[in-house]
Amino acid sequence: MSKTKLDPITRDAIDWVLRLESGHACSSERQVFKAWLAENPAHKAAWQRVAGLLKNPLADLQSVDRRSPGQLQAARKALLDTPSPVRKKALQGGVLLLLLGLGAAGVVDRVVPLAGLMADQHTGTGERKTIELADGSRLTLNARSAVDIEFSAGQRRVRLREGELQVDVAADAKRPFVVATDQGQVRALGTRFMVRQGTDESLASVQQHSVQLDTLGGLQRKIETGEAVSFTANQIDPQTPTSRSQADWLEGRVELHDEPLSSLIDALRPYQTGLLRISPDAARLRVFGVFPLDDTAHTVSALAQTLPLKVTRYGPWLTVIDVRR
CATH class of the missing domain: 3.55.50.30 (Phage tail protein beta-alpha-beta fold)
Structure with missing residues (x-):
């Protein structure tokens, strides 16, 4: 998952949605929420957006909990009884927050990735989406992906916050098309390529023509059709074709x-x-x-x-x- 952080107002809005939907908020907390909402128009705007996005996932989760009483406790026990290496990985999963009774954010994040809520375009769990951009390029997002789109007179830039995308680039000699990640940027020299944002590295693969890779540390590499590389800010590693590099x-x-x-x-x-x-x-x-x-x-x-x-x-x-x- 990307390390992109939510802005404080959005994070507060998510916190309020989860607290109020839990059914345990007292009258004094509701008064504090009303004051927070009235304090700043940005608070109300963030609340409306977040509440709209999380309404259905929260309702679904509450419904499942009613239909399957005891399953949450069983899942919690299974994780805690798992051998140490697997348990260590499980503890890194945000959904364990709810399994351990520490809050609902982790489970909600499994349906609607919270880090991508404020992105220009994002997908939920199990969702793929194809977007036609203003220049005629086609951008497809894999499940649990998020991007910001920044087009100007001199450049077409897509910021991949998390997840994976493929882009079919429309020709525009005056404006290069760039996909940026936490580790560097990939500039189109042709038409079709894929980029993935991982936890500590990115991956780029080319389906048609070529791209130019520039890492944040100043490394450069041209990637041709059929090739794939993983990269950090200071390292580029060619990859043999596997499921990771295929579209x-x-x-x-x-x-x-x-x-x-x-x-x-x-x-x-x-x-x-x-x-x-x-x-x-x-x-x-x-x-x-x-x-x-x-x-x-x-x-x-x-x-x-x-x-x-x-x-x-x-x-x-x-x-x-x-x-x-």
Whole structure:
């Protein structure tokens, strides 16, 4: 996930939505909220936007909790009983905040990524979106992605806050087309390429023609059709073709050829509302095949039928994948 931070007003608005929707807000808290709302027109604008975006996810989560009493507690116990390496990874997942009773923000973030709420364009969990930009370029966002679009007289710039995009660039000799990430920028020299923003690095791959990569540390590289590189501010690493560098997600699938199962699970996570966790032993299993992204439950069940896997589900909150003992 990108390290992009929400502005303080938006963060306060999210906090108020979660507190008021919890059903535990007292009358004094509601009075404080009314005062906050009236204090600044920007507060009201942020509240309206955030409340509108989070209304349906919160309602869905509350409905699930009513339909599946006890599942939340079971999921919490399963995470805490998981062997140490997996538990360490699980603790990094924001959804555990709710599983441990520390707040609802983590679960809501699994439906509507909170870091992307104020982006110009964003997608939720399991959602892909194609946008036609003002210059005629076509921008497609993978699930849980967010971008800011900054067009001027001298440049067309897309800032990738988090997630993954592919762009089909319309020709414009006077305005270069650039996709910027936390680690550098990719400038189009042709028409079609993909960029992914990871936690500590970015990835760029080219489907047609070429791009120019410039890292924040001053490194440069031209990337040609069929090539892919991962990069940080101070390092560029060519990548062999794998599911990470392919754009099969545009068609709602991921194709793997002798890759670890962890690669498939990573591709499925942006499409899974709850936590999707895999043990180290299961993660190392090798996988071949084409797998759908839009029905993660079906994909995981199919894996359990063809691989020595045990899949345990705790309602919608948590799915744990381990080797069958």
